[in-house]
Amino acid sequence: MKYTYMKYLLIFALTLSCYQSSYSKSFKCLADTATAGKTILDEDGKPVNAHGGGVLYYKGVYYFFGEIKKGNTWLVPDQHWEDYRVPAGGISCYSSTDLVHWKNRGVALKPTTNNPGYDIDTSRVIERPKVIYNKETKKFVMWMHIDKNDYKYSRGGVAVSDKPWGPYQYIGSVKPNNQMLRDMNLFKDDDGKAYLIYSSEDNNTMQICLLSNDYLKPTKHYSRILINKKRESPAIFKYSGKYYLITSGCSGWSPNAAAYAVADHIMGPWEEHGNPCKGPNADSSFYSQGGFVLQVANKPGSFIFMGDIWNKLDLEQSRYLWLPIRFVKGEIEIYN
Ligand code: GAL
DSSP: OHHHHHHHHHHHHHHHHHHHHHHHHHHHHHHHHHSTTOOOBOTTSOBOOOEEEEEEEETTEEEEEEEEEOSOOEEOTTOSSOOEEOOEEEEEEEEESSSSSOEEEEEEEOOBSSOTTSTTBTTSEEEEEEEEEETTTTEEEEEEEEEOTTSOSOEEEEEEESSTTOOOEEEEEEOGGGOOOOSEEEEEOTTSOEEEEEEETTTTEEEEEEEOTTSSSEEEEEEEESTTSOOEEEEEEEETTEEEEEEEOSOTTSOOOOEEEEESSTTSOEEEOOOOEESTTGGGTTTOEEEEEEEOTTOTTOEEEEEEEOOTTSGGGOEEEEEEEEEETTEEEEEO
């Protein structure tokens, strides 16, 4: 009896230590591949080109979507901020089962060429793509920020596909409730409802807008949050019944201090907290700009802050910074 008890205790202890070591190992691998200026390589040994992106988890596979930044960087004339640009390369897709090995799944959303009047032409701005799956329509739905070189068009574009990796069919763009939409994210809640979260009102205020049941259109139901706080690059996640929203300040491609807010209901009220980044270089978010928080599958409470280390003078050379989020006494903390 005593022996059996001891045996189970040992098995339990071993399982726990394996779990813990693979848990920290997977985070270490992520940090190794992605920290401060390092390139993430795909399975062919080529740099992963997926910036300002987001991850969809579907049937055991992570799909990483991002902006394809390729070609010479140029500065748009007569703008009062760092309006550095490359031609819009469309949206890439990479897949992985372990968040370490990435397979290039090709171009998920292909831009058009020589069609400057069209939203997804290479001459336009296609940024911050995110994808969610709609169980009812069985479609993968991508939303993104569509703009022109001066960033005054400020609309949300939507595209759909039957497969997670694409190809995505572009449907069109919209100003939700006639409001501007720039840096954006998508969030699918536990009840299947989905929301767009975006910098609006000339980047002064964020908005959260409920999407239609098919996720293809904004509804009239929206709220204004972080009013006049001038935040962008929203990264939202939910843990233990609370919503968390990490944002950056507005300084173009140059890094700044992050901040986060917490809410019991997605539409608010949102309670503002300080910078979740801690330690050296926390005031520049470790030289990065967060843009997405990834929930690690089957590991409750495991979330990864995904940031971009922008190289504004050569945007193609931008890198990634992925770091685990720690929950400490009701606060969140991120260390490099
Ligand atoms: C940043 C924004 C990027 C991009 C850039 C253009 O603030 O987060 O997605 O739009 O400005 O300068």
